[in-house]
Amino acid sequence: MAENAPDIANMSFEDALRALEDVVRKLESGEAKLDESIDLYERGEKLRQHCQARLDAAQERIEKIVAGPDGTAKGTQPFDAG
Numbered sequence: 001m002a003e004n005a006p007d008i009a010n011m012s013f014e015d016a017l018r019a020l021e022d023v024v025r026k027l028e029s030g031e032a033k034l035d036e037s038i039d040l041y042e043r044g045e046k047l048r049q050h051c052q053a054r055l056d057a058a059q060e061r062i063e064k065i066v067a068g069p070d071g072t073a074k075g076t077q078p079f080d081a082g
Helices: 013-029 034-063
Strands: 073-075
Touching: 013 034
Parallel strands: none
Antiparallel strands: none
16 A cells, blocks of 8 residues: 555645545445554544645635735735745
């Protein structure tokens, strides 16, 4: 499984979420052997952390939207701007 699995750090949110859903399906099926289930669980946790980090970054970006004097969005600031 791990040999052909894509690198999580390079996955988009959507790809990581799909991969996490696949992991959950496999675990819920109960057909995986114990060692495979442990590997799946570990990969699932890494995928969950990756998805959460991507969501947190998106939320930060949204919160940095700069409002103009009339209250409408005037622009954005990158979330990593000091």
